[in-house]
Amino acid sequence: MSRSKLAALVAPLTAVALALSACGSGDSGGGGGVQAGDQATQGSWDINEVDVSKLKEGGELKWPLDSLPDNWNYNQLDGTLQDGDYIISAILPKLFKADKAGKVVINKDYLESAELTSTGPQVVTYKINPKAKWSDGTPFTWEDFDAQFKALNGTNTEFSVSGTTGYEDVEKVEKGASDQDVKVTFKRNFGEWTNLFTPLYPKSLNATPAEFNTGWQTAPKATAGPFKIGTIDPTAKLVTVVRDDAWWGDKPKLDKITYRVVERAALADSMTSGAIDWYTIGSSVDLYQRGKAIQGAVIRQGPGKAYSHLTFNGAPTSILSDPKLRIAVMKGLDPATYAKGILGPIVSDPKPLGNHFFLQGTGNYADNSAPVKADKEAAKTELDGLGWKLDGEFRKKDGKQLDIRLVSTAANPISEQISKLTQAQLKEIGINVVIDAQPSSVFFKDFVNTGNFDMVGFQWSQTPWPISSSKGIYYLDEKNVNQNYGRIGSEEINKKLDEANQELDEAKRVALTQDADKLIWAEGHHLPLYQTPAARTVRATLANFGSFGVADPDYTKIGFTG
Template identity: 30%
Template sequence: MSHDGLSTRAVMRSVAFLTAGALTLPVLTACSSDDRASAPAAAQDIALTPRDKVADGATLTWAVDALPETLNAFQADADAATTRVAQATLPAMFRLDAQGRPQRDPDFLESAEVVETEPRQVVLYKLNQQAVWSDGREIGADDFAAQWRALSGKDTAYWTARNAGYERIERIDRGANNLEVRVTFAKPFADWRALFTPLYPKDVMGTPDSFNDGARGKLKVSAGPFAVQKFDTKAGEATLQRSARWWGGPAKLDKLVLRAVPRDKRAAALAAGKVDLAEVDPGEARRIALAARDRGTSGPLAHGPGAAITPGQALRSWALAHGEDEEAAEAEQLARARTRKAVEKYADEQAGLRDLTVRKSLEPAYTQLALNGSTGPLSDERVRRAVARALDRAELASVVLSPLGLPAKPVGSHLALAGQPAYTDSSGALGKQDTAEARALLADAGWVPGGPVKGTKDAKDAKEKAEDDAKKAGADPDKASGSGQDGSDGAYIVGRDDPKPGDLPVSLPAPAAAAQRTAVARQAALFAPAAGEDGEQARRQDGPQRIGQGGAPGAYAPKGTAAPRDPSAGASPAEAAAGPLAKDGKPLTLRFVLPSGPGSEALRAVGERISRMLERIGIRTETTKVADDSYFKDHIASGQYDLALYSWPGTAYPATDARPIYAKPVPAADGSLNVEQNYTRVGTDHIDQLLDQASSELDEKRSRDLVRQADARIWAAAGSIPLYQRPELVAVRKNVVNAGAFGFETPIYQNIGLAKSPGRK
């Protein structure tokens, strides 16, 4: 899978301490349920074409990250390729539309509705009378019942990855006939549409053995426009062929081949015609755009290997290759030969890319900054909130999306994406970007600038340096250190030009530093920004003159004291001398873990920007780049990080699917912490209660309101900060239609194919 990457779309539906604190928060209510859902941030791009304009026949090869380990979507090692196979070959009661809303699939379902709510919720499914499995057996209540028993969680012999919703079912009965299925719930379940999609035959779900092993590498019985013909793990291919038993509109393709192609090999595979459709990274997308631009041109390409060599460098290379130094000449000749070979290969690939186009949209997934709240400085909610308030999320979204021509608006919800009914921007519960407020929060948590750090020369020489600085400033060391007879904490503050409201001092004469560390921490809350939407600090109209409009909370200076400098101007010499923020002899440094593999360049670029933003408020980061295969397992899931970037998918069922991601971790029987999928380890009882209420509320508007309230609380807890919706870039041959960047919508596989040639009937 890609890393922006570490989208856990398959995981979210499969598997998948700290209270809000005493800080005063902005209002945490969300918009009313009467709000209309916004439009998706970007429309899908699939070359939508009527079926009568799509040719019959042909084979389409679709690149996937890896051949699925299992074809059973309810097992822990199911992935995105498993989902592709299931969507093309198995029944789905509901599919998602372009706005991410569940819609009844008429090929399988005539109707489905809640027919009773008291004393129990009862849903009545009426199946399409033509719906049959590929072996000719009617799809019916027996299949529903077998899937419920397998996924209910009551029989541990079934190796299931998830049972959300199925554990609430009390019983399943036949209605008037086998095509009517009555599902009775022991506890109300708002997201009942999420169940029985995909639906497996009772041959797979009927026994633990058949569930655990029967559908891992084969799917003998299916019910969809395609059926699994071959599953070749050695070749890395799964071949789906048009199903002869399909009762709906016949598949336009003869075959659909899913081929495993690594991300860094996809441009070559597309150019060679080995793949017809593939998700690509921005680098490959640019190559395809350049190939189209260069069509019909002659001469060497102005991009690719060797294109950056200047005339001077070329002349020097020729001179070395033909010089008298035989050893140097041989090495240079080999280098020139390698470059020529690379240029020729690149040019050939560019020629092969000219018949491709890139379809682009925004994927139904978002990238977040995760803050590990289990240990270290981030266990303090004030520090997490300071990190969040330091981020310019609009800038971070622009880094990734603007170069691609995609909307660069930050994501405003953890639980829904723009266009979905439950979406509303609840980021106001945390507050807008505000450097001054971020510094004030750190000061309130005891992290102050210029503090001596244990084990460093600062600690050893702090007192001596303070006295020297005091003498240079012409101050009495005793008074400057806070021991003045007037009882003041010292008023000699060297700040920065052009202050922002609430700015903390970044440099003090060292005699005043110790006293100011205490004063800032003690008084920050008294002069914190008012709770207005603009986040600006309320001013005091009395008392001594403040430093500019902000300055250190509670700190004053005589007239004529230098005004603070703008933080964006960079650190002043005085600030550099002050050293990092420190507390109890320890500097404020956070471990930032990022993936190192191809395809994660965007994550690393965003990580660098975040590090610079945090440096402005005195937080230093130590970035560690780790291999892709260990990034999630060995660092994110195990909690070996302070900051990390990874993605979560959007879902049509946030109350159910998001519950394990934001649930408050609880101690397990063996003494460990059960975090489910909450890898930030940040959660509250209130969030759990709101999501539980939303999942049990059958009034859809009320359920959405509860989801929005939960999202506001998740923002306030500051365990994860949504940044931007992930780009979806799909390279595809120009004559392929009804496929590409699908956005929210579930692909309609029987409509995918090649456009008819002009004049062809």
């Protein structure tokens, strides 16, 4: 089961759904800035690609984070964050990964094969690499797959999962000819089946709801990657991972990676001082300009996978529970204003994003945003029709003022800019936006995940499975919030998402997803604003690292040239 990763709306807006806007390629910070997402072509990267034999042996990569993981179980509701995934990818099994062209390929370190062996019913068979072992010495077996399926299929709601997509379509997981042969039989087709069992966890994590929900809250209890946990220091806000001598794959070039929480405003200074070796620029003009001036650093650019947005709260207790009111509010907000106001200084001709599933620069992109097209006069008329009449500076209904609480991340320049642009635009149509800035350490856990907002801004970072990984965001399930933090949806949307996910033919699956996207826009679910640039300021001597575009990084190949 996979789902989209999310990140706080911070200066560079880190990947958590479509790495916010693609960038033009280039090895240095000079030149004409960053290209807009729809001007870029998916399938390129800028990582200073160097043969590993030419890299320095050892060394430490110093990696900035916005926050430490709230849970090391990525499948648990609090664990699905980009920062956590950065670390998990170095220490836990990803059975499939995306190459530089965005194609999903099998990870031979963990699987010898994975094949669709039947379509009626759908059956997928996996052959586990016999060398694959957990850090306690236990071999990978079919039971790891079975336990993960049972925890994530939604039948036991005591498991606080971030999504059930794909697993809910599985009928059973069985042992094949040996413990390393896995047979997965589906009761309903699931098109993006390579999205399942990655990351894979040991069966012990999924044994009980208590272990699943809190057992890995403070630290992972097992690993199986090129690196293992060295230290976790919540007080100093840092995590180190070191080479795992028991790793059976290619030996990493780095000795260790140090992940350290660094405030966005301090990123450039931290890199100048040597405290970190790279940072994401995203939509920050300041970080872009300062990155060009850092001695020994370059700006690496490639297509991105994330976008910033505003999520609306449609729960019955929220002032925005009425979809007609949400649509009117959306019409009072012009995504082009955000794109130009924030990206204008660093992106040539930035465009707003008009699709919840497919990114600009991809072959499947289509602008389906017509139902909420920016139109302030139409917004005013619709608000009047809903009984929200202008009374002085703001609108009121039955004596209640139309106040909308926008939760954002504190000490975050981009979040602040988006909040102020939202406040200013909605004031023009008589809506009072109350900005509630919260520390990044509690932003998701106490506000986003719990639905404690009227509107909230952060980022979605898309995976190589744009349809199935996004289902949990838009599917309305009374038993499980998944990642539908605004509790918005309909039976019609659910049905269309089910049809798309069950379709094995890719062209038909894309067409069904476009239909679902149009319904989601009409429901006023959330408002995509823009893809953020995927440019990163990187130490010039750092190789096989930078802007990965649509690819997954290979942690064994990252290293230094000198």
